[in-house]
Structure formats: structure tokens, C-alpha cells
Amino acid sequence: MEFSAVFPIWNKLTPQQQTDIRARLLTRKARVGEIIHNGNLDCAGLMLVASGQLRAHILSPEGREITIYRLFERDICLLSASCVMNSIQFEVIITAEKDTELFVIPPDLFRRLMDESAPMANFANELMASRFSEVMWLMEQIMWKSMDKRVAAFLLEEVSIEGTNQLKITHESIANHLGTAREVVTRMLRYFQAEGMVQLTRGTIEIDQTKMQVKKDGELLLLTLTEYKILVALIKRGTVVTRDMLLEALWDEGGKFVDDNTLSVHVS
Amino acid sequence: MEFSAVFPIWNKLTPQQQTDIRARLLTRKARVGEIIHNGNLDCAGLMLVASGQLRAHILSPEGREITIYRLFERDICLLSASCVMNSIQFEVIITAEKDTELFVIPPDLFRRLMDESAPMANFANELMASRFSEVMWLMEQIMWKSMDKRVAAFLLEEVSIEGTNQLKITHESIANHLGTAREVVTRMLRYFQAEGMVQLTRGTIEIDQTKMQVKKDGELLLLTLTEYKILVALIKRGTVVTRDMLLEALWDEGGKFVDDNTLSVHVS
Numbered sequence: 001m002e003f004s005a006v007f008p009i010w011n012k013l014t015p016q017q018q019t020d021i022r023a024r025l026l027t028r029k030a031r032v033g034e035i036i037h038n039g040n041l042d043c044a045g046l047m048l049v050a051s052g053q054l055r056a057h058i059l060s061p062e063g064r065e066i067t068i069y070r071l072f073e074r075d076i077c078l079l080s081a082s083c084v085m086n087s088i089q090f091e092v093i094i095t096a097e098k099d100t101e102l103f104v105i106p107p108d109l110f111r112r113l114m115d116e117s118a119p120m121a122n123f124a125n126e127l128m129a130s131r132f133s134e135v136m137w138l139m140e141q142i143m144w145k146s147m148d149k150r151v152a153a154f155l156l157e158e159v160s161i162e163g164t165n166q167l168k169i170t171h172e173s174i175a176n177h178l179g180t181a182r183e184v185v186t187r188m189l190r191y192f193q194a195e196g197m198v199q200l201t202r203g204t205i206e207i208d209q210t211k212m213q214v215k216k217d218g219e220l221l222l223l224t225l226t227e228y229k230i231l232v233a234l235i236k237r238g239t240v241v242t243r244d245m246l247l248e249a250l251w252d253e254g255g256k257f258v259d260d261n262t263l264s265v266h267v268s
Numbered sequence: 269m270e271f272s273a274v275f276p277i278w279n280k281l282t283p284q285q286q287t288d289i290r291a292r293l294l295t296r297k298a299r300v301g302e303i304i305h306n307g308n309l310d311c312a313g314l315m316l317v318a319s320g321q322l323r324a325h326i327l328s329p330e331g332r333e334i335t336i337y338r339l340f341e342r343d344i345c346l347l348s349a350s351c352v353m354n355s356i357q358f359e360v361i362i363t364a365e366k367d368t369e370l371f372v373i374p375p376d377l378f379r380r381l382m383d384e385s386a387p388m389a390n391f392a393n394e395l396m397a398s399r400f401s402e403v404m405w406l407m408e409q410i411m412w413k414s415m416d417k418r419v420a421a422f423l424l425e426e427v428s429i430e431g432t433n434q435l436k437i438t439h440e441s442i443a444n445h446l447g448t449a450r451e452v453v454t455r456m457l458r459y460f461q462a463e464g465m466v467q468l469t470r471g472t473i474e475i476d477q478t479k480m481q482v483k484k485d486g487e488l489l490l491l492t493l494t495e496y497k498i499l500v501a502l503i504k505r506g507t508v509v510t511r512d513m514l515l516e517a518l519w520d521e522g523g524k525f526v527d528d529n530t531l532s533v534h535v536s
Contacts, residue, residue, distance in 0.1 A: 058404070060412040068407075087397035090404035114390055121389030122382055125396065129355035132400045136326070136358035139336075139407055143447050144328040179411050 001050050003103050006074050012119035021113075026104040030096040036080065039091030043083035045107040048076050052100025053161075056092045056131075057176070066179030068092060069134040072161075078127040084111040085124075142179070150178055151188045152212055155198070159207050167205045269318050271371050274342050280387035289381075294372040298364040304348065307359030311351035313375040316344050320368025321429075324360045325444070334447030336360060337402040340429075346395040352379040353392075410447070418446055419456045420480055423466070427475050435473045 003025055004010045010018065027050070030036050036054065037044045054071040056079065071077055082088040084107045105113075113120045141150055154177060158167050171189065175182045189205065192198040192212075199206040271293055272278045278286065295318070298304050304322065305312045322339040324347065339345055350356040352375045373381075381388045409418055422445060426435050439457065443450045457473065460466040460480070467474040 058408065058411075060408070062412070064412065066407075066411055085393065085397050087394040087401065089398075089401040090408075114386070114393075116386060118382070118384060118386040118389050121386050121393060125353065125382075125389060125393050126355040128393065128396050128400065129353050130357075132396065132403070133355065133357040135400070135403060135407065139403065139410075140326065140328070140358075142407075142410060143326075143334055144330070144332065 003048065006050075007048065007103075009119050009123045013113075013117060017113060017117060017120075020109060021105060024106055024109050026106065028102045028104055030100045030102065032096055032099050034096045035093060036096060036100075036102070037077070037092070037094040039093060040083070043107045044080040044104060046076065046078065046081045046105040046110045048103040049073055050101040050103055052102075053097040054094055054100060055097045055177075056094045058090075058092055064179060065176040066138075067177040068138060069131055070097065070161075076127055078124060078131060081105075081107050081110050083107055084114075147178070147180060147184060148188055148191070151185060152192070152197070154178060155205065155207050156209065156212060159209060165207045165209065167207065168203055169205060170203070271316070274318075275316065275371075277387050277391045281381075281385060285381060285385060285388075288377060289373060292374055292377050294374065296370045296372055298368045298370065300364055300367050302364045303361060304364060304368075304370070305345070305360070305362040307361060308351070311375045312348040312372060314344065314346065314349045314373040314378045316371040317341055318369040318371055320370075321365040322362055322368060323365045323445075324362045326358075326360055332447065333444040334406075335445040336406060337399055338365065338429075344395055346392060346399060349373075349375050349378050351375055352382075415446070415448060415452060416456055416459070419453060420460070420465070422446060423473065423475050424477065424480060427477060433475045433477065435475065436471055437473060438471070 003021070004018070013021070026045075028036075028047075030052070036047070049071050051073055053073075054075075054077060055067055056069050056071070056077075057065045057067045059065055077094060079088065079092050080094055082092075114124055115121075141153070145153075151174065154174060155167065158169065159165055171185045172182045175185045178185070189198060189200060193200050195211070197208055197212045199208075271289070272286070281289070294313075296304075296315075298320070304315070317339050319341055321341075322343075322345060323335055324337050324339070324345075325333045325335045327333055345362060347356065347360050348362055350360075382392055383389075409421075413421075419442065422442060423435065426437065427433055439453045440450045443453045446453070457466060457468060461468050463479070465476055465480045467476075
């Protein structure tokens, strides 16, 4: 993968800036589970995911975790460069969820590029706004959604990420993503099994998507992060006037969500 | 108040940009309680608080509220211009908590200035990072703090904002700030009264700061948002090596927090 081909604002940089990046760009590999960025303890720089998957989480003083967002191929990690942005006054920990390859722009170069290039500064702005939006989504989930909906939405998001209904994930890991206790997740999964929505076997959770996404009393049971983003994007563009209209549109005649890719076409 | 004297990056703008702002800058007054910005329904622009106080909150589908941050004199409201930043995919409502006077840069001009000026884009970046940090603080409060500490921290923050120990605020209003039910707040306040930390009379809550800020079992009972920001700023600057050291430093010999202003001197 060529960095210049995947860095979204490459063509808006000056030839000199492009040369500087080429000269100092690093590549880095991380094994699954490895900590890539640890709050204020390091300053990795701006990272682009060439392959693999990253997870950003926060940690309570007692060691409880909650996932605040995840990054996939071609996503860019801004908070690993938070040391060069004074107003970012919080700490996140970023780990590799899969074996990962990264491009890294060193922090001092990233800072200089932001200072001299409006496109670079605006790009950083958009990146921060995206992460901010994901945290606001999470905040709304935590405040207004019951834990059963949060677990179900997480499982459906995992199915979409992994491309399989058979998830190899522990109850403890789900609890760490959602900021709750393992026992809560186990109880929820047993309830889902009783309802026929999942099948639990040793080390595997098999999801019946149709049953899990079904409407309940005419109301949409849940919206995954991806679906939520699409929804807001459509509302912002004026394509959709009300949420109800989109929720209606999201259901095809068979009574289940249309494919994410189909929706992406409408958004991009 | 002269806009040019209080807008932090005024001197980093070109003469032409300054002229454009002068030509199109608006002033706006809002009465206490008035909605200034309502999610995606309007696009007010970049606002600077000349006097008064603003509150940003989110709303659940059932009408529950939670305050995500507040803005005071000379603070700048970025999310009222979220319409010109595509990646901001969430909605906040901004209301006047006191009679407020605002300067407003219209959204199209703000967008143009960001596009052509790296200083302006970086300034927007820092603003967004500040709001993002406040939301992360709130997230940590919600996830890891019990409601008694959150109510106590809110009351102490109010005392600091209002400059008096006698707060005129309803239990319902506190509940809306914290995203909980009125009954929960009332129960908590009665417990605080039994502990001698507050005195409840009709329409007023009188706070005994010394009792409320006291250490409990040698552990710091709570940290208000302001104190937290100071703490993180100091850690980032390398002035303080560990949180424990600062927490130690924050207590004077009388066993209570030193004055916020004293601390601000160290930070700025």
C-alpha cells in the first residue's frame, strides 16, 4: 500500500510537504493485543492503519475498561498524536485488536504541517470531529439505552466487522468493550439464547441476525454505530427529513435492514 | 467589549480577513432560558460569549436531558457552527442559562476562514479538543463515579460559578444537568443534609464547602471539572509527575482545596 494513495489530503499538500513526509514516514507493526499508544506516556504521532484493527479505550482507576471507538484499514488515528494538541486533556489507550501494520507521521512533523497547512489543519479537525461523534454516540447509548440493546448492537457490529455470524469472543471481552461486568454480559447472552437470538457454545457466540434485528412492538430494537452514522449523515445532507422516514427506509420489505454497502452508496 | 480584543487569534488573521469579519460580525442577545442553537435545525455560526452563560445539553428520545458542557464570558461556541463541519455527526442544544450577549461570525464566513487560514483551522481544532475533553470527563464521571460524588461535584462547581454558597436551583434542574431523575437528586440532597454538608430551604441549597470537600478515609472525595482540567494541564506540561503529587499539592495545610485562581496562575 502506497501512503500517498491512501492519505486523503495528499494532493492538497505542497510538493515540499510531500517530500518531507516521504523522508520521515515510518512503518510499524503491532501484534494482536499490543499497546500502541498509552495516554500521556508516549507520543506516537499520526497513524494510518495499513492493515489490521485498533481499539481505543479508557480505564477507570479500578481497572475497568470501556471501548470508545475502533479503527479499521485506512482509518487514521489522531489521538496517538494528542501530545502535540494542547487542548486534548484526556487519555486513551490504543491497542491492536488484530495484527496491524501502520504508517506513522512523527509528531513534530505532524505539528509543523498543521501549523503551515490549512488543509492539514482542517483534516485534523474532521478526524477529531469523527472521534468526538463516536464518543457522543457512546454517551447516548450509555445514558439512554438499556444494556440488552447495547449488547445486541455490539454483537451485530461485530458480525459486520468479522463478516461471520460465528463470533469467537469471550464474555469478559464484551464486558470490557461495553464498560460493564462479565456477569452482566453472561446473563444477557443467556437471555438472548432463550429468545433464540444467539447460540452459545464453548468460546463461540452464533448470532441469528434476523431474530436479533427484528422490530419490537413496531419500534426499532436497535441501531448499530454504523447505521447511526449513516442516518445522521443522511439527515445532515437533507436527503432525509425525519428520523422516522429513514428508519422506514432502512427496512426493506422482508422486514430486515438493507445491506450497509447499499446505504454507503447513498451517503458517499 | 471589542471583538478584536477578545478573539484569541485576531492578530494571526490577515488584514483582509479582519476586515471581512468586521463587516459581517453580528451581535445577538438571548434571554435566560432561550434556545440559541437546536441541533441540525439551525446554523447559527461561531459564537463568542460577550457576557452571560450558555449550557449545551443532549436530549433522549423520551425528553431526558444531560448537560455536556457550559460556556462563560469569552468562551467560544463551536458546535453552533457544526453545520459547516461534515464530520460532526451529533446534535446538541444550546440554551442561555443567564441573559447573554453574543458575537456571531456567520457560518459561511467561518467556513471560508477555516479553509484559507491555518491559524483559524487550528483554533477550531483546539476548541473542538476542549469540548471533546469535557465530554470525556463527563463520560468518566458517568462510568466510574457514583451519583453522590457527581451531585457533590456539580454543587461545588455551581458555588464556584455563582460566587455564593447559597444556590437558587431546583432539584429538577440539577437532575437535568446530570442526566438523572429528580427523585434521585432529592434523595441525595437529603443525605447531604443529614451529613451537615448542605442546608435545604425552599428554593435554596446552602453548601458548606469545607464539609463537602473533606477527604474521606484519606481519599479525595471528588474533583470538580475545573480542578480536573487544571490537573490534566499540569500533568501535560510536566509540572507534575503523578496525579498523587498534584492531589497532595491541591490541599493546603488546613485540609481544603486552595483557591482556583491560585492554581490558574500556575497553569497559564
